[in-house]
Amino acid sequence: MSPLASGPHGPAALRPLLTTVLDALTTGAEARRGPLPAGGPAEVAARLGEALGDPLPDDGDEHALHTLVHALAAGAADPADPLCAAHLHCPPLAVATAADLAASVLNPSLDSWDQAPAASALETLVTRALAREVYPPANPVPANPVPANPVPTGPTSASPTPTNPAPAGPDALVTTGGTEANLLALLLAREKHGHVQLVQAASAHHSLRRATWLLGLPEPVTVPAPAGTMDPAALDQALTTLPGPPGALLVAATAGTTDAGLIDPLPEIATLCETHGARLHVDAAYGGGLLLSDRHRPKLHGLARAHTVTLDLHKIGWQPVAAGLLAVRDPRDLTALGHPAADYLNADDDTEAGLPDLLGRSLRTTRRADILKIAVTLRTLGRRGLGTLVDQVCAHAADLAELVRQHPHFELYDRPTISTVLFRPTDAPDTTVAAARRTLLTEGHAVLGRARLDDRLWFKATLLNPNTGPGDLAALLRLVEGHTAR
Secondary structure, three states: OOOOOOOOOHHHHHHHHHHHHHHHHHHHHHHHOOOOOOOHHHHHHHHHHHHHOOOOOOOOOOOHHHHHHHHHHHOOOOOOOOOEEOOOOOOOOHHHHHHHHHHHHHOOOOOOHHHOHHHHHHHHHHHHHHHHHHOOOOOOOOOOOOOOOOOOOOOOOOOOOOOOOOOOOOEEEEEOOHHHHHHHHHHHHHHHHOOOEEEEEOOOOHHHHHHHHHOOOOOOEEEOOOOOOOOHHHHHHHHHHOOOOOOOEEEEEEEOOOOOOOEOOHHHHHHHHHHHOOEEEEEOOOHHHHHHOOOOHHHHOOHHHOOEEEEEOOOOOOOOOOOEEEEEOOHHHHHHHOOOOOHHHHOHHHHHOOOOOHHHHOOOOOOOOOHHHHHHHHHHHHHHHHHHHHHHHHHHHHHHHHHHHHOOOEEEOOOOOOOEEEEEEOOOOHHHHHHHHHHHHHHOOOEEEEEEEOOEEEEEEEOOOOOOOHHHHHHHHHHHHHHHOO
């Protein structure tokens, strides 16, 4: 009989398996001996295939858990390795990962209240708290205000208390990441205004163009980004010449571009949108994490003037995938997601009796409780603890940029805005940059990204590991220099 993970006997069944997993993760990392496996795609696939064997054998193998976790760890690109610095793919916090295990064990599905009673309540509380970070109230009140004359607040037989009342202020939806959040932002705009023309910068994330395709919207109007960020003068000209009633134009700005981590001039863009009656969405999947830092939060000045904002805590937030959000300034915009559901999920009489209708919280039906790991992280570290992590990765980027600036054989693109550093060997052709990056990957020595700006190819280091040290940064530059020296 195969034991279950949940139920009264679940923890006892899990304990020895967790020991097996942790041992396999350790031995797999030791076998890898670096930020990613050596050998390139063909060798990695061959080793994994050998470990897997027959994916569906007639008889099971009691050692399969250890074998496959070991193989996965040995063949992984480890985001916690300081030399793994290519993508917006963070090393998750241990406490968040432990919370994610609990979500997997209990396996709630947030498409009806009777499948996720506590998880749905938790999601309501945490998403609204995060929405208030994006859209802070003009006159903040204590988190738990005490009325002057407390009165009972429980339900009565005469008037049942709704369990999930519509928020009076901003709200947020949980998504699988920035791509889904951007898609939702365009969908909400289309449903509210009937027709939407997207206006974006050349530096905007590719998911926005894909969203217009999925939603049957016109091709985006793209304005120049001469310094890597949206040009307000060009945006003004586009909004002046494009036809349409108020709200028909949707401007998508970016707070944290994928290539260089740059932030569009949000105050100027917001003013232009207000002047021209355009709707504003800000893709802050990367830069939204700066909200957690008192030091770096001012870089997001103007964010609260957007109608919708994409956030992604599996970038700066140190969450296991997935942990995306879409914050909405006006919760009435979310009514577009409310569609009649099957009677077995959210029957009208159940909703009228006070059971929340959760299908209006997502485009998905089945949804896991990704909010638990976020809630545990926020409560465990608090604002100061998370702000410290943000400050650390931004400081590491500044340190790396200074090392590059002082290096006689490297060129720095610019000082980092968040935690991304672009650099290249001085006077080297693009082919040298591309080949060196691939060699470092194939040898398993380092994971660096690439970005094309100013019509040149740059190495991209995205620093999301708070534990990275000065020696790690120097080692990264030495590796690159060894593969680009002529």
